[in-house]
Amino acid sequence: MSISRRLIAIVALLLAPTATVAQSGPPAMPVGVAEPLAKRVTQWDEYSGRFEAVASVEVRSRVSGFIDKLDFRDGQLVEAGDLLFVIDKRPFEIAVESAAAEVARTKAQVELAEAQVDRGASLIRSKTITDQEFDTRKANLNVARAQQKAAEAGLKSAELNLEWTDVRAPISGRISDRKVDAGNLISGGQTGATLLATIVTIDPIRFVFDISEADHLRYTRLILSGALASSRDGANPVRIRLSDETDWTRTGKVDFVDNAMTARSGTIRVRALVDNKDQLLTPGVFGRLQLFGGEYDALLIPDSAVISDQARKIVFIVNKDNVVQAKPVTLGQIVDGLRVVRSGLEPTDRVVLDGLANPLVRPGAKVVPQKGEIVAKAK
Numbered sequence: 001m002s003i004s005r006r007l008i009a010i011v012a013l014l015l016a017p018t019a020t021v022a023q024s025g026p027p028a029m030p031v032g033v034a035e036p037l038a039k040r041v042t043q044w045d046e047y048s049g050r051f052e053a054v055a056s057v058e059v060r061s062r063v064s065g066f067i068d069k070l071d072f073r074d075g076q077l078v079e080a081g082d083l084l085f086v087i088d089k090r091p092f093e094i095a096v097e098s099a100a101a102e103v104a105r106t107k108a109q110v111e112l113a114e115a116q117v118d119r120g121a122s123l124i125r126s127k128t129i130t131d132q133e134f135d136t137r138k139a140n141l142n143v144a145r146a147q148q149k150a151a152e153a154g155l156k157s158a159e160l161n162l163e164w165t166d167v168r169a170p171i172s173g174r175i176s177d178r179k180v181d182a183g184n185l186i187s188g189g190q191t192g193a194t195l196l197a198t199i200v201t202i203d204p205i206r207f208v209f210d211i212s213e214a215d216h217l218r219y220t221r222l223i224l225s226g227a228l229a230s231s232r233d234g235a236n237p238v239r240i241r242l243s244d245e246t247d248w249t250r251t252g253k254v255d256f257v258d259n260a261m262t263a264r265s266g267t268i269r270v271r272a273l274v275d276n277k278d279q280l281l282t283p284g285v286f287g288r289l290q291l292f293g294g295e296y297d298a299l300l301i302p303d304s305a306v307i308s309d310q311a312r313k314i315v316f317i318v319n320k321d322n323v324v325q326a327k328p329v330t331l332g333q334i335v336d337g338l339r340v341v342r343s344g345l346e347p348t349d350r351v352v353l354d355g356l357a358n359p360l361v362r363p364g365a366k367v368v369p370q371k372g373e374i375v376a377k378a379k
Contacts, residue, residue, distance in 0.1 A: 029361055032354030032372040033318050036299035036345055039376065041335045043293035044239065049209030053200035053283040054273075057171050060193035061087060062164040067182050074177040078169040078199065085167035085196055087186070092162040099155035106148035113141035164188075173201040200283055203276040207240060207252060209289055210267035219293070228294045231257050231270070238272045239290040242280075248290055250274060250281075299345050300338035301374060305353055306331065315345065316352035316361070318369045324352065326363045337377035 065087040072084050120134045169175070176198040180186060186194035211219075222228035229236060235253035252274035261268045272289065274281065306329070307314050314326045327349070332340030345351070353372050355361045 028322070028366045028368045029355060029358055030368040030370050031318070031324075031352050031361055033350040033352055033369040034372040034374045036301050036341060036347060036349065036351060037338060037374040037376060038347055039298060039300055039335070040295055041298045041300070041340060042295050044290035044333060045211075045215060045293045046333070047209040047211060047289050047291065049207050049287060049289055051274075051281050051283055051285050051287065052206045052208050053173070053202075054204060054206055055171055055173070055201045056283075057173075057199050058195055059084060059167065059170070059175075059197045059199060060195060061085070061167050061186055061188040062193075063087060063092070063161050063188040064186060065091065065165065065188070067180055067184050067186060069182050070178060072175060072178075074175070076175060077202070078172065078175050080169055080172045082169045083166055084169055084175070087165040087167065089162060089165045092158065092165055095158040096155070096162050099151070099158040102151040103148070103155050106144065106151040109144040110141070110148050113137070113144040117141050167196065169199060171199055171201060173199045175199050202279055204273050205276040205281050205283065206255075207238070207272045207274055207287060207289055209270055209272075210262070210265065211270055211291075213261060213266050213268075216261070216268050222294050228292075236292045238274075238292065240272075240274060240287055242285065242287050254291070298332065298335070299341045299347060300335060300376065301341060301345070301351050302337075302353060303334070303339045305351055305356070306339060307356065315341075316356065316363070317345075318350045318352060318367060322367055322369055324361060324363050324365045324367055335376070338374065 068086045068088045070085055072078060072082070078084070116137045117134075120129060120137045123129045124131065124134045178197055179195050186196070188194070219228060219231075223230045231254040235255060238252045238254060239248035240250040240252060241248050252272045254270060255273045256271040258269040270291075301315065305315055307316065307326075309326075312328050313331055315329050316324050317327055319325050327344050329344030330342040332342045334340070350369060351374075352361065352367075353374070354370075355367075361367060
């Protein structure tokens with residue numbers, strides 16, 4: 001054998017194992033797999049909104065006058081009936097005295113007219129006075145009685161105006177800062193009255209939010225099917241958290257659904273009533289709300305098993321030949337630490353849980369599945 005043939009044979013022997021390895025490919029990677037957790041879950045739809053006071057009142061005086069004193073601290077909690085402002089009472093006390101004097105005068109006139117009528121009754125029988133004169137006496141009595149009633153009404157009005165010089169809180173809640181100070185002249189009455197302060201209720205408080213047309217139609221269909229109670233007829237529960245909170249610790253109930261969609265935004269206004277005994281919730285504060293949307297059977301997987309592929313969400317599964325496949329999925333909410341899969345998975349699918357960071361674990365790759373388990377977090 002020539003030297004050249006020997007070299008070719010040696011090179012062939014050296015390359016033979018390498019070629020065999022290249023043809024066999026990389027070894028199958030072990031991955032943890034488990035079937036999705038089937039569970040009946042409660043649907044909670046999430047919305048943004050803000051808190052509003054159940055009632056808000058502008059404090060104004062019914063009578064005009066000079067502010068004599070203030071009897072509250074800016075921003076304090078007040079109860080209905082608490083004294084807030086005092087208007088100079090002197091002009092109104094004088095008006096009461098004048099009205100009382102007018103009542104006394106008209107009362108005396110009534111007594112005089114009654115005496116004249118009584119005397120006239122005996123005189124008419126003896127023909128001492130004419131029928132016309134007696135009728136005049138009776139008319140004078142009626143006029144005197146009417147004047148007495150008018151005077152008594154004037155006295156009540158004067159007493160009421162005097163009472164209104166004490167401006168009291170119409171509702172319980174938290175008062176704003178004062179809009180006027182002592183010594184200022186204010187206007188009262190039904191029109192053009194001076195704004196003195198505002199009061200908003202604190203407990204309970206409302207959470208106002210908007211739901212989309214699609215959600216509104218979905219709720220309506222659930223109500224018509226009997227799967228969900230109407231918020232107009234009942235009080236569906238809600239859960240609420242603030243922007244700096246992670247848990248849905250606050251609860252409430254829907255107490256109002258508007259009667260029409262807003263044409264500009266395509267949404268409908270909904271309102272929930274929430275307890276605020278700790279007074280942490282303030283009107284105007286933003287928050288997040290979860291609205292009860294019924295119950296349904298769902299498949300759940302860990303959020304870590306979901307892969308983002310541009311705009312899609314996919315999950316790797318292992319088929320019966322132990323080959324990785326990618327399945328697009330539609331996701332839902334988080335329940336007990338697991339992600340709800342609305343569509344795209346079957347209950348018998350073996351979902352890849354571990355090994356996703358390995359670049360060799362990709363669609364079409366052969367793997368060695370190792371059975372795992374998906375467990376929901378305890379509440």
